[in-house]
């Protein structure tokens with residue numbers, strides 16, 4: 138009898154302890170004290186919670202060794218050549234990303250009258266205008282990286298590799314929208330509507 142009582146009470150005690158443990162644990166993990174970026178701290182000699190990098194630290198990001206890859210420009214200005222290898226995969230990736238991130242405003246053929254513009258957003262210049270056709274590939278990378286006028290920067294949303302893929306695709310898109318039948322390899326010409334061959 139006594140034994141059963143002890144068992145019951147210890148079971149209840151265990152459950153109570155467990156529920157305290159679970160609830161306390163959840164709250165603490167969610168709401169633990171931590172420094173916010175740039176917060177002051179009396180703990181460090183310079184009163185800043187930001188710690189300086191240890192001397193000799195090297196970023197694993199590619200741009201640490203190749204800044205033009207990250208910025209879209211070198212000492213001669215905006216890059217006119219891609220700093221990555223041009224492949225079909227790169228263009229297909231660029232097409233996919235362009236259609237997701239840029240087409241809502243710039244439209245699928247980059248004419249600047251995408252669905253958001255049709256709903257009242259300011260209209261960007263068509264990428265088929267001579268000024269923008271002549272713009273080097275680094276110009277598009279730079280606009281995405283730094284933003285352009287009323288257009289916000291995409292640096293935090295699109296990784297550098299994808300920004301280059303989109304830039305390469307824009308150049309291909311400009312070419313495709315202005316191409317003549319003679320620009321298409323002979324064996325594919327008959328695929329196009331109105332082709333004479």
Ligand code: HEC
Nearest residue numbers: 238239241242259260261262277280281285286287288291
């Ligand atoms: C929400 C709408 C919107 C989206 C999405 C958008 N843009 Fe823009 N973009 C604009 C507007 C508006 C301008 C013109 C801004 C101005 O002149 O103040 C512009 C300007 C530009 C320019 C400069 C054109 C010039 O006249 O020199 C480039 C290049 C560009 N965008 C590229 C892109 C790329 C690449 C993407 C996708 C990663 C993108 N934009 C996504 C609205 C957008």
